[in-house]
Amino acid sequence: MSLRDGINNFYERLVEDAIDATRQDSDTADFLTDVMCVALNRLPTRYYRHSIDMMFYLGDDELRAMKQKSLAAVQEARDFVESHQRD
Structure with missing residues (x-):
């Protein structure tokens, strides 16, 4: 068993x-995977072991801010991946 x-x-x-x-309907699985990678690389990490603990200890304002950051990171990542696609 790994510690991770x-x-x-x-x-x-x-x-x-x-x-x-x-x-969007035109999004491919590869495109969305790239978007996810780019977005995650632009966000801080927030590790947890049990999801119930994470939800219990997060305040509403903090969760709302994290969701907004995630949406902004995804929108920026979509633009980045679209502009860097290979033909």
Whole structure:
């Protein structure tokens, strides 16, 4: 068993939700994966072991701010990936 088993970054979930909210019909799986990577690289990490603990200890204002940061990072990442696609 690795010590990393069960440790997650809370922003991964928020970025995935933001991607789902901004998804377009023309988006491919590869494009969205690139968007997720770029967005996550632009956000801080927020590790947790048990998701229930993370939700319990986060205040409403902090969670709202994290969601807004995630959405902004996804929108910026979409623009970045679109402008750097190979033909």
